[in-house]
Amino acid sequence: MQILEQVLVALIVGASILYCLWRLTPARAHLFAIDLLRRIPGDIGAAWSDRLRKRVLSGGGGGCGGCSSGVKAQVHGGAARPAAKS
Numbered sequence: 001m002q003i004l005e006q007v008l009v010a011l012i013v014g015a016s017i018l019y020c021l022w023r024l025t026p027a028r029a030h031l032f033a034i035d036l037l038r039r040i041p042g043d044i045g046a047a048w049s050d051r052l053r054k055r056v057l058s059g060g061g062g063g064c065g066g067c068s069s070g071v072k073a074q075v076h077g078g079a080a081r082p083a084a085k086s
Contacts (some may be wrong), residue, residue, distance in 0.1 A: 029058045 022030070034053050038046065 027056050027059075 031053065034049050034056070038049050
């Protein structure tokens with residue numbers, strides 16, 4: 001039973017690491033990884049890799065590095081402070 005638990009924990013940790021790496025890498029790295037996976041012989045994942053590539057190129061699948069718009073955040077003035085009581 002302990003071996004099954006260790007295998008399950010290892011799978012969860014591995015999946016978490018892959019998810020974090022995917023979310024934190026720029027779109028260029030995503031495209032590189034997708035191209036590497038497409039080189040696997042056979043028809044393992046051509047359909048999903050095409051959908052994933054389109055999603056990355058559209059900007060919907062990247063984190064901070066996925067957008068090249070360069071829009072800066074606008075800073076608005078804070079709410080008016082009440083006058084101090086004397």
